[in-house]
Amino acid sequence: MDNYRLSGRDAHPEDSIFNIAGRTIGGGNFAVIAGPCSVETEEQIVSIAREVKALGASFLRGGAFKPRTSPYSFSGLGTDGLELLKIARAETGLPIVTEIISEAHIETFSQSADIIQIGARNMQNFSLLKEVGRLNKPVLLKRGLSSTIDELLMAAEHIMSAGAEQVILCERGIRTFETKTRNTLDLSAVPVLKKLSHLPVIVDPSHATGDRSLVEPMSLAAAACGADGLIIEVHNHPDCAMCDGEQSVTPSMFGRIVERVNAVRAALY
Amino acid sequence: MDNYRLSGRDAHPEDSIFNIAGRTIGGGNFAVIAGPCSVETEEQIVSIAREVKALGASFLRGGAFKPRTSPYSFSGLGTDGLELLKIARAETGLPIVTEIISEAHIETFSQSADIIQIGARNMQNFSLLKEVGRLNKPVLLKRGLSSTIDELLMAAEHIMSAGAEQVILCERGIRTFETKTRNTLDLSAVPVLKKLSHLPVIVDPSHATGDRSLVEPMSLAAAACGADGLIIEVHNHPDCAMCDGEQSVTPSMFGRIVERVNAVRAALY
Amino acid sequence: MDNYRLSGRDAHPEDSIFNIAGRTIGGGNFAVIAGPCSVETEEQIVSIAREVKALGASFLRGGAFKPRTSPYSFSGLGTDGLELLKIARAETGLPIVTEIISEAHIETFSQSADIIQIGARNMQNFSLLKEVGRLNKPVLLKRGLSSTIDELLMAAEHIMSAGAEQVILCERGIRTFETKTRNTLDLSAVPVLKKLSHLPVIVDPSHATGDRSLVEPMSLAAAACGADGLIIEVHNHPDCAMCDGEQSVTPSMFGRIVERVNAVRAALY
C-alpha cells in the first residue's frame, strides 16, 4: 500500500471534501448524480434534468460518447450531445458529469464537463488517465469490470500523479459467475476504499444490477454502508431509451429512492 | 423458474413468516443470530449467549462440527459442543443454530438444534439436504461459495421436497477475484431472492468479509436492502478465538451494530 | 504447503504409480476412463463398455447415483445401476469408476466400485471424504467448481489422512464469467498439481466444456501438458442420453481421440 502516495489515507488522513461548481461531496456530504444513459434530444435531456433536480439530484449525468461492445450499436451523439448537456446545465444549473472515451477529446471535455467520467472499460487506459489528470478538473473514476480495489486506487494514482486533485471513486459492479444480475455489486468495496483512501466513494446501482427493480434496494444499501453518493440512470420513458432502458428508473421511482436514501442517512450519519 | 415449485413466489405469493421456538422471522420480522464461530467451553458459550441476548440477538449460533479445509485444523468439539449449546440455551432461552456436516448426525441434531444449518460447502450435498429435509425442522441454508442464486433456490427445493417447510436462505459471500475481502458479499442477491421466493433471506457479513471492521457497514447495508435478518460472529476474546477470530466482533461492537441496524429498519420498514 | 503431508512431493518425491485391478496410472502410465454419464440399461452399459474397451479405454465410468441441481431431474438408477456396472465389468474386464454421493452407501460402494469417485459438489464434504478414505480403496477426486488448487490438495489430504493411499486428482473445469463453455478448463492446474504433488492428475474435458465438439481438442491439450489420463463421456446415442447428452462423444469420436492422444504422447513422452 506504499504506492497510494496521493490517494491513500497516509497522504491525507481526513476525508477529502470536494467543492465542484458549488456542490460538495465527501466527508459527510452526500451527492446524487442522475440522468439518462445517453443524451438523445434537447427536450429529453432538459426535461430529465429539471425533474431530477426537483427531486434532489445535485449533478446531471448523460452520455454523449458511449463505449459499446459492438461497433454496430448506437454510440451517442458525440459533440452534439455535449452541447445538449450544456443547454440542460444552463437551464437547471446542474453541473454535468459525462464520459470521455478518447484522448482526442481532451480539449472539448475540458470546456464542457464539470466532472469528467472515466468509464469501467477505460479504467486502465493509462494514457487517457494521464491526459485527463493533467487538466486538473474533477474526475469520476469507475472501477473496471474485473479490477481489484488495489487497481482502482492505482488508477486514481495515475490521474493524481498527473496533476488532478479531485478524484471520485465509483463502485459499479464486478464480473462474476452470477447471471441474475448484470454484474455483482461489491458493496464491501465501499468501506474498504474509505479505509484505504481519503477520496469520496460513490456507487452506481444501475450498471451494477442492470435491472431497475434493484436500483432502490442497492441505493439504500450503498447509503447505509457509508457511500458518499450515488449515480443513477433516470429516463422519462425508460422503455424507449436508446440504451440501457431496462436499468433506468422513472423520475417517480427516483424521487422515492432519494427520499428513502435520505431517511437512511438521517438515521445513521 | 418453473422448478421453484415449493420455494417460489408462485407457490406462496406472501412472504413466509416462520415461528421458531417463540421467535419469528420473515415478512417484516427481523432476526439476529449471534454467537461464536466455534463452541469452546461452557463458560465461553454461556457468557457470549448472555451478552448477545442482552444486546438484541434472538438466536444463538455456535459451531460444534466445523468443516475445515485442512484435516489438521481444529474441527470443533463435536457432540460435546452440542451439549454445551444446550446448556447455553437452558441458561438464556435462546434457540440454537448449529451446522450439521454429516448424515450420520441426523438423529443427534434432530434432538439438539432448533435450526439446523447447512454450510456453504454442503449446499449441494444433496443426500444431506434430503435427510435434513425429512426431519421437518427449521433449516438455515447457506449459499455455496460459487453457487448461483438459482442453485441456492434449487438446494432449498431439495430440502423442501423432502418434507421441510421452514428454510431460511443465507447470502454469505461468493468467490471472486477480489482479495481485499475473503469473499465478495453479493447483496443484490437479497432483493433478487425476495422477488423469486417467499422464504426469509438473511445475510452473514462475518464470513463474507472475513474482517471485523467490515461487519457493521455490511450489516447496515443488508438491513437497508431488505434482508430478514443477520448472522454475526461474536466472541468475547476475538483474538484468542479457536477459529476465525479476525472476523468476530466483540459484544460491544455487536451492540452498536444491532442499534444501528434497528435505526435503519425504523427509517425504512 | 507444509500441510500437504501425504499428498505433497516432500512426502513422496517420485510420481506415484497406482496399480488398480491390473491397470496402471501415474508416472508415465496414461489411463483413459470412458463411459456414459448415467447407466441406463444393461444393453446400453454393456455395449458402450465393449466399444470403449475395443477403442482403448482402460476403465469404465458410469453414474448410478447422480447429484442433480434440481430434485425433479433424473438422478440415476441407484443400486440397480451399480449392478449393471458389475455386469459390464464381468463382460469386459474393465474396472469400474462410479460416483458416491452419500456416506450411507459406503458399504455398497466398497463392494462394487474399483475406483470410488468423489464429485465436484462433494469435494469439501469432509465427512464423506473421511468415510471413503477409511476404505483404503482407489479414489478419483474431482476439483470443486470453485475450489482452488490448494483446496483440492487439502481434500486429498482429508482422504489420505483417513487411510487411503491411491487418490487420483481430476481437473474438470472451474466456474468463471465465460459462458461459451459450461466451465473453464484450467489446464495450468495440471503442471501446478504435478509440481506440488506425487498423485496422478487426470482431466475431464466433457464436464469442463459441456460441448462434445470441444472434447477432442481439450483431450489433446491435456495430454500435451502432462496429464496422466482422461475421463471422457461416451454414449452410443448421445442425443437420447438421459443426462448430459450434448457433451457426450460417440464411440467413433472417442476412437479418434484416443488415437490422436496417443500420437501426442508418443511425440512428447
Added chain:
Amino acid sequence: MDNYRLSGRDAHPEDSIFNIAGRTIGGGNFAVIAGPCSVETEEQIVSIAREVKALGASFLRGGAFKPRTSPYSFSGLGTDGLELLKIARAETGLPIVTEIISEAHIETFSQSADIIQIGARNMQNFSLLKEVGRLNKPVLLKRGLSSTIDELLMAAEHIMSAGAEQVILCERGIRTFETKTRNTLDLSAVPVLKKLSHLPVIVDPSHATGDRSLVEPMSLAAAACGADGLIIEVHNHPDCAMCDGEQSVTPSMFGRIVERVNAVRAALY
C-alpha cells in the same frame, strides 16, 4: 452471432491466412513470436532477437510503451525503444510486434511496427481500436482480463469495421479466483474462437501463467488444441529483467519449447 459481420465464419468460411512481412500465420501455418517483455538496451534486444530467430521464432516481440498498474513503475523506453526494435529488425530480419497504448502514437507505430499489439487492458478502448483499424496494418488483439469470447470478437469487429483486415486474436489468461497462477489460461477459447471466426488464434502462456516453469506445458497444450501460434517472453537474463522476469524463459528453454511444439504439431496437423 449475427454481429460477427467481418470476423465470423459466415463472412469468410475458410481460415484466414495472413502474409506479414514474409511470414505466414493461420490456416495451418504456425507462428512463434518471441522476445523480452521490455526493450531495455540495444545489446539486449539485438542479442535476444538473434537467439530467438536461430531457435525458430518468426516474429520479435518487445515492449517500448508498457501499461503498468502503478504510475511509479518502469513504463518502457518509449520511442527510443521503438528505435531499438527497428535496429533488431534490421539485424535479424524479424518483423516487430509491439504494443500501442495511446492514440497519440498512431503515426509512430504506423511507421515502426509490423504488427501492432492491442494489450489486454485496452481491448475495449474503442477509440484506440478504431484508430489502429484505420491504418490497415496487421493487429495482434489480446483478450481482456475479464472479457468474454464474444467481447473479444466484437473488439476485432471494431478494428475490422474501421478498415483493417489482418487481426490475430490472442488468448492470454482470464481473471479467476485461482491464485497459484497469475491468470487462468482459457485454452477452450482456442477451439471456440476457431469455430466462430476465420481469424488466426494464438496463445500467450507467459502472461497467462506468470511462471516460467509453466510456459512449456502450456505451449504444448496450446499447439495441441489447435492454436495458430504462440507469443512467448524470452530474456537472456530473466532474473535481471526490468519487468516480468519471473515469467520469462531463457533462450535454451525457448529452444526446447519450439522443438517440442513442432513435435506435437507434426503428430497432429
